[in-house]
Amino acid sequence: MIGAERTGARAGLVSCRACGLLSRMAGAEEPGYCPRCGEKLEFRRHHAIQRTWALMIAAAICYLPANILPVMRTTTPTSDEPDTILSGVVLLYTTGSWHLALIVLVASVMIPLVKLAALAYLLITVQRGSFRNRRERTRLHRVLGVIGRWSMLDVFVATFVVALIQLQPLMSVAPEPGVLFFAAVVILTIFAAESFDPRLIWDSSRGKRGPDG
Amino acid sequence: MASIPSPENIVACPDCDLLLRIPPLPPRGMARCPRCDRALATRKPGSIDRTLALAAAAAIAFLFANVEPLMGLSAGGRESSTTIAGGAWEMWMQEEKITAILVVVFAMLAPALEIGFLLVILLSVRRPPAPAWIGTLLRWVKITGFWSMVEVMMLGILVALVKIAALARVVPGTGIFAAGVLILLLAAMSASFDPREVWLRVRWANGEGPRQVQPPGEADVGGAGR
Numbered sequence: 001m002i003g004a005e006r007t008g009a010r011a012g013l014v015s016c017r018a019c020g021l022l023s024r025m026a027g028a029e030e031p032g033y034c035p036r037c038g039e040k041l042e043f044r045r046h047h048a049i050q051r052t053w054a055l056m057i058a059a060a061i062c063y064l065p066a067n068i069l070p071v072m073r074t075t076t077p078t079s080d081e082p083d084t085i086l087s088g089v090v091l092l093y094t095t096g097s098w099h100l101a102l103i104v105l106v107a108s109v110m111i112p113l114v115k116l117a118a119l120a121y122l123l124i125t126v127q128r129g130s131f132r133n134r135r136e137r138t139r140l141h142r143v144l145g146v147i148g149r150w151s152m153l154d155v156f157v158a159t160f161v162v163a164l165i166q167l168q169p170l171m172s173v174a175p176e177p178g179v180l181f182f183a184a185v186v187i188l189t190i191f192a193a194e195s196f197d198p199r200l201i202w203d204s205s206r207g208k209r210g211p212d213g
Numbered sequence: 214m215a216s217i218p219s220p221e222n223i224v225a226c227p228d229c230d231l232l233l234r235i236p237p238l239p240p241r242g243m244a245r246c247p248r249c250d251r252a253l254a255t256r257k258p259g260s261i262d263r264t265l266a267l268a269a270a271a272a273i274a275f276l277f278a279n280v281e282p283l284m285g286l287s288a289g290g291r292e293s294s295t296t297i298a299g300g301a302w303e304m305w306m307q308e309e310k311i312t313a314i315l316v317v318v319f320a321m322l323a324p325a326l327e328i329g330f331l332l333v334i335l336l337s338v339r340r341p342p343a344p345a346w347i348g349t350l351l352r353w354v355k356i357t358g359f360w361s362m363v364e365v366m367m368l369g370i371l372v373a374l375v376k377i378a379a380l381a382r383v384v385p386g387t388g389i390f391a392a393g394v395l396i397l398l399l400a401a402m403s404a405s406f407d408p409r410e411v412w413l414r415v416r417w418a419n420g421e422g423p424r425q426v427q428p429p430g431e432a433d434v435g436g437a438g439r
Contacts, residue, residue, distance in 0.1 A: 034418065174307050
């Protein structure tokens with residue numbers, strides 16, 4: 001780990017995103033295609049930082065309506081109640097399933113927030129060329145890739161509640177626009193985490209060796 | 214214009230770009246990047262046959278999980294039940310068409326394609342070299358696996374069951390047990406799948422590889438024998 005580490009970029013080699021084969025780039029401008037699987041080779045993910053910022057900000061904008069707007073509406077002959085994600089958590093808690101309430105709270109409310117904050121942290125530290133905690137930041141990015149999918153939980157919950165409770169005129173549940181914003185948050189953060197390139201975390205060591213190195 | 218391939222045991226870490234030579238691995242051994250700790254390669258003896266068996270079992274479980282009702286409900290003399298497709302259909306009817314499409318893609322299409330692609334890939338690499346279009350399927354299997362969310366759907370069904378139990382009597386259906394089995398099989402399937410070994414048996418896009426046809430179980434990475 002001491003001195004100049006040999007990286008693919010320095011040696012003019014590029015690793016294929018799809019199959020992992022290492023190839024010598026045809027040229028710096030035009031890396032060409034992977035000889036094994038035919039995927040277009042990329043030295044670093046194209047416009048990784050701008051793309052990740054854009055997707056992350058879009059997700060942050062959708063996060064508010066996702067949590068404020070109702071995700072479903074329960075209609076009975078005597079009442080007509082909208083349900084948001086949070087009121088669903090409260091309902092689960094009051095009916096005695098505090099563990100399920102906790103799972104939904106973590107998956108629907110906290111994971112998206114953690115993802116947004118973590119992506120902003122990764123982007124800002126890369127843009128500042130930070131030298132600190134590179135191993136931990138790379139791990140953080142890997143964790144984001146694993147946890148993101150669990151936020152889809154509430155979309156599935158809404159789908160199956162709506163599908164089953166169609167007992168008109170006794171009781172029926174209809175989906176509300178919150179579901180769509182919610183799905184948008186999840187998908188946008190998944191794409192944001194995917195478009196970020198963790199190798200950028202390590203590239204900063206090439207240029208300026210900051211005072212924090 | 215053409216890029217020149219390096220030997221398969223030389224890799225650049227996908228997460229930090231460090232150049233590394235993967236040493237011969239013992240059975241069930243794993244190579245990690247010393248700089249960022251990313252898992253780079255594993256050696257799983259019998260990976261191809263085991264994954265094939267698990268994929269075949271997963272295909273059967275998938276069928277049952279989709280055909281059988283997941284759960285039923287009775288309230289005031291009325292009864293209803295639903296399947297995965299039924300849930301998506303109800304969402305579609307209720308004008309939440311995008312959500313309906315997402316449910317179909319994440320809970321039905323992606324897992325179905327993942328299992329189907331893996332079956333085709335694993336069957337054809339048993340007699341290497343497999344044709345180059347198997348390489349295309351290998352790229353797709355990664356994407357479909359990424360978007361396959363059966364385990365998330367399962368947790369969603371459990372939460373929905375508890376929520377509905379507060380309003381009416383719910384009965385778990387056969388489909389829910391099949392979905393449980395499917396999740397375990399999918400997890401075991403992706404854990405035993407070793408794309409590196411499969412890539413060594415596929416004809417290259419440029420027609421020049423694979424560089425040597427590997428006899429089963431003796432990949433050049435970790436070729437220490439079983």
